[in-house]
Every structure is written in structure tokens, then in C-alpha cells.
Amino acid sequence: MMPSKSKLRAARWAAAALLAAFSGLARALEWNLQPPATPIAADVQGLHEYVMILVIVIFVGVFSVMFWSVYAHRKSKGHQAAQFHENTMVEMLWTVIPLVILIFIAWPATKTVIAQKDTSNADITVKATGMQWKWGYDYVKGEGEGIHLVSELSTPNEQIEGQATKDANYLLEVDHPLVVPVGKKVRILTTAVDVVHSWWVPAFAVKQDAIPGFIRDTWFRATETGTFRGQCAELCGKNHGFMPIVVKVVPQQEYTAWVEQQKKRQASAGAAVQTAEANASK
């Protein structure tokens, strides 16, 4: 029986609506790694894609065999069971071939591991200190040496508790972001004062646990300017979900200007403290 014209039209409309909804969805939804902003992050993304392709090919291969079997070798179709139960050749092959594939995966991964671990020759070194529940930044070497920042969530409580509309960077905004110049190798030393935290910026593919009483390090070299956002990645108590990391990557001149401004601010704050102390001791 042919479906009526009106039914066909309705179906076409539904299909169009679905398609529109789907393409809208695809744009709105984040479903893959964030766009890389460092060469290492690009490597990681490449490695992930490469492995995913291999994995999908193997998956489709194995399960085509299985589903063919499910389709063709059914009792309900009268298929008689064969009684074979081993085949040394086949078993050797499917042990050795995966081993070879693993070598092809491990090779590029090894190169990236070695690159990730090379924290030498940094232009700027910043110590990131995890605290319940904020980050402290100390510029310990390179341009900006001596600057100290404390970086706390700036999303107002009303937004968290649903009394105000949440803005675009909800839970990913801080009062004092880490500022670094573009194209420079920035070494991050991590430590913590209370419990284990983890300093993570997805666009840099950098995640380094901050361990109380110990110093660990990692690095990144951002290839583009912009604001990059991440979150603490190790459960650190009640407000674990509320201590984001924001890194502002700026052009060199802008960075120099920012350093000047911070130095002045810190000097005047220091002077104010000194005056206050002097007044108190009088």
C-alpha cells in the first residue's frame, strides 16, 4: 500500500526538523578535545585521533564477524553447529598481530612522553600552589620575577545557587588569572599546602598534580593568544569543583606592561604595609 501524500509530506518535514535539530546540536555540543593551543596539545590530539581510527577499524572488524555469526549461524535458521575448538595458527596470529599494532601505537606516544617531560630551558617559571580552594601563583624566574597572585573563583554565589542567570564562563572565571606571554616556554612548578590538587588546562594538555610538601613540574608554550580555562582535577574536598584555573596568553608587549603594573601594585601595597607597621609600632 502506498502511503498517502500528506503522510509523506509530514515525514519529510519531520526529517528536515530532525536534521536541523541535529546540526544545531552538533554545533552546540562539545564532544571532542578542546582545540589545542600548544604543540604538545596538538600532538596529544593527533595521537588520540590516530588511536581512535585504529580502534574503530579493529572494533568494526571484530564485531562484523560476530554480527555475521549472529545473523547467519542461528539455530532458528537451522544452522548446525561445527565442533572445532582450536586452531594454533589462528591463535598465534591474533596474539602476534595485536603486539605489532601496539608497537605502532607506543612509538608516537613515547615521543610525546619524552617531550612532555622536558622542562629544561624555560623562559618563565611560575610556582602554582594549590590551596583549599584557590590557586596561588609566584613568578619565580624570568620576566615578572617576584609577582605574586592569588587566583579565586569569581562566579557569584547567586549564580551557583540559581538566583541569577549563569554567564558564559560560569565556574571557569577567576579574579586574578595567570598571565603569560605567547610563544614563550613557561615552566609550572606545582605544590600544595593542604591536600593534593591538580593543575589542569585542557587546551595546553597540561595536567600536573600539586602535592603538599613536594614540588613537581610541567611546561607549556602557548602558540596563540587568548584566555584558556581549566579546573582542579584532583578531588580536594568540599569546593573541589570551584577552584578553576584561568590562563591569559598575551602578546609580549602587553605582558611587559602587565608586569610593570603588577610590580607597581605590589610596591605600593608593600609601602602601605610598611607605613601601617611603622604607625603601629609608634
Next chain:
Amino acid sequence: MSAVIDSHGHAHGHAGHHGPHSGIMRWITTTNHKDIGTMYLWFSFTMFLVGGGMAEVIRAELFKPGLQIVDPDFFNQMTTMHGLIMVFGAIMPAFVGFANWLIPMQIGAPDMAFARLNNWSFWLLPFAGSLLIISFFVPGGAPGVGWTMYAPLTVQMGMGMDLTIFAVHLLGMSSIMGSINIVTTILNMRAPGMTLMRMPLFCWTWLITGYLLIAAMPVLAGAVTMTLTDRHFGTTFFNAAGGGDPVLYQHIFWFFGHPEVYIIALPAFGVISQVIPAFSRKPLFGYASMVYATSAIAILSFIVWAHHMYTVGMPVTAQLFFMYATTLIAVPTGVKVFNWVATMWKGSLSFETPMLFAIGFLFLFTMGGFSGLVLSLAPVDIQLQDTYYVVAHFHYVMVAGALFSAFAGIYFWLPKWTGRMYDETLGKWHFWLSMIFFNMIFFVQHFLGLAGMPRRIPDYPLMFETWNKISSIGAFGFGLTQLLFLYIVVKCITRGEKAPQKPWDGADSLEWTHLPTPAPYHSFETPPVLK
């Protein structure tokens, strides 16, 4: 007390004077492997509902951004207890329950080797479970540290942390006693002719799991005991100020934690290796290689622990060693998957509920294995560590792996256990609903993790909203579906049709071929004759 010793060689079915006590005392004093197996399974299902309830609280809070239902402290308590209860209260006891029921029947023994120990190892569990639940009601509430209980966050917790530590001790004792019992039973009580290489694969996987448990559980006990003394007795194992190291805790925990993954997975492999041949009406392909692959996985599981710790900042050589060792696990795991597929190949397949769950297992567990391969690569893992990608990965392994195979096993052996058939139509509904809702919950979590959503957070940035909504809806559906499972089991026990001795034509282990249905109270009073 005549339930244990039987020297008269009676025929089966004389429940009269060798049968169980009546009423509650039957369950408290029992030394019978079937009674104890049943109690393990019901305990496990109860815990599964409790832990599942906690998962629903988590998913309800994450339904949309903002803090709606619970405060962050309670949220952390939920994630912690959900993990502990599901791992130690639901999944592990479920498979010990299977072991109790099946191992004596499959090797032709009358009961477990240490019948009284068996009773004790079960009866520790309700106390351990109660301690975990009581921890919610003490000052400070349950610990909010994650099931991994990383130091030094554990030092900041209230009394609930101590109760949890004692619960872990009890659970560990129970597991060690249970596994000693299982290993001893398998090695000493096989019927004449039942050589090791003729055992059903379920017995093999449990034999190896037993050794894993004996090796791994004391390590966990050590880790939590050190936490206890750090909290109360002034030691500084995990405190840098006193010369300790918080990372030491992680090393010790994961030295237990990775074998633990296989403690859960191997018996599941065993169940699947029984179910797939039965419904393919064809012997298991590569029996010997299955045994070797299982052993290889077990050995490798002890040298890969630090792949859970790529982000703590290890030297490059350690990073590489653990990466290579971890990727190697893909080889024996692959062998298993290929063997299962080859078992189905050219079989005569039928798709009753146990087979559906087994195929569901095969499909989803392989996906979990592949996401594990992705995570094994240190550079990629550094990006994905502690994100929802990891949550998705281990739920594919634990839920689609262990839980689905437990369902496969329960539907498969219910007729033998109860003497009655379950409702096949409802069983199929249970499978398909579980399959759809499971993927709704966890498939999208891969996307969340890739896009950068950390795990264990009660609130999240706006870009993660859609996937979280889908995941939460899936979770509500999955939870309700498991109530259907409860109904199916109760219906089977009370009103199911009488089952024949061997309802599945392809099943060939002793419980089907040599024992009537329902299985008699004492399995084999005289050893079966094996050709």
C-alpha cells in the same frame, strides 16, 4: 549439626534429616555452600540497590548546572560511598556468591572445603556494610574522599573515615577467607578425573582470582591502616612534614587497585565463557589459551598500577615502563575476545536472555577495553585523567563487564538454583532496557571527558549541560530497569514454570549433566564418574 558431615552416602533428595534448619537459624548457622551463595547474592543485590540509589542522587544533582539538591560535601560522600559500596558490597560479593553456588557443583564436590569459614566470611559482610552506612550518621558524615581514599584528604575527615577504614578491614578479611576457601576447594576437592585442564573455565578464572585476592587485599588493608595511624596515632606515612609522602599512599592503593580490577573482571570472564558456548551449542574455542590469557592478565595486573598515576609526576622512564606494560594487557584481553567470537562462529546460536547479556557484555566490554587502551597512553591519559572519560571507561568495564555478566550468569543458572524458569519475555525487556539506558548514561560521558569535565564535581560549566542531562535521564531509566530485574527473580522463585534438569541444550558442565533441577542441598555426596 548434621548439615556438614554425611558419611551415609544417601541418595539425593533426603532433605528430611540432612536438610537445613528452619527459619532464621538456617541462614545464621548454615555451612551449606548453596545457602551461603544465596545469601551472598541477595546481600550483593541489596547493596547494588543502595549504591544505585546513591548514583541516582549524583545524577539528579548533575541534571543541570548549579547546586540544586545536595551540598558539595554530601555530594562527595555520595561519590565515595557509591564507589565503595558498588565495588566491595555489590560486585565482589556477587561473584563470590556465584563461586559458592557453582564451584562445588562444577568440580563434583559435596561442598566447599572450609564450610564454617565460609559462613564467617559471609557474615562479616553485613557488618561491614552497616559500618559504611552508619558512617553517614556520625558527626562529619561519611568520608568525602572518593573510593580511592587519597591521603592527606583522609586526615581532614571526621569519624566516618574511621568507620569506613574498619569496614574495609572487614571486607578484606571476608575476601581473603573466601578466596582461601575457593582456592583450597578447587585444588583439593575435584572429583577423580576432573583434572585442572578439564575444569569449566569459571572455576579456572576463580582459581586465579583467588590468588589475586590473597595477594592484593592485605595491601589495601595496609594502606587504610596507615591512614588510620596517620589520623590518630601521630604517624606521618603520608605527610611530608614528618618525612612521609602522599604519593606513597597512591602507589600502595593502586598496587591493590589494579589487581582489584581483574578480581572483578576475571570471574565475569568465567561466566561469559560458560554462557557463550552453551548458547552457541559448540565447545569454547581455545580453552587452553583462555587459561593462559587469564593467567597472563593476572600477572600483568601487578606491574601496571602506576598508570593510574601518570599525573603525579613520575620520571620519564617510569612513565614509559608503565605505559608499555599497560598496553601489553591488550594482548591477552584481545585473545579472550577473539576466542569468544570464534566460539560463536559457525555455532548454532539462540538468543535467550543469558546469551543476550553475554553478547551485550562482549560488545560493551570491548569498548571499555579500547577506551582503556586510549587511556594507557600516558600523553593522552594526562589529558583525560580524572575526567568523565575515565568514569565512562571504568563503568564500561565494571557495569557492562561485571554487572552484565552477573546478569547473564543469574539468568543462566536461575533454573538450576530455583528449579524454575524465569519469564523469558521480561528477561529480554530487562536486557534491552539495560543496554539502551546504560549507553545513554555512559557513552556520552566519553564526550564530557574529552571536552574537559572533571569527575567528582557537584556543579559544572554550562557547555557540559546537554550531555549531563542525557546521562541523568539514562541513569533514572537504568535504575528503574533494575527493579524489573528484582520482579523477574521474585516471579521466577515463586511462580516460575518447573525447569528441566538441563534447560539449555549446549550446557555441558557437571551441574547440568549430573545433578537434578533444582540442585540438591548437598551437591555430590559421592563423586561423579567422569569419562
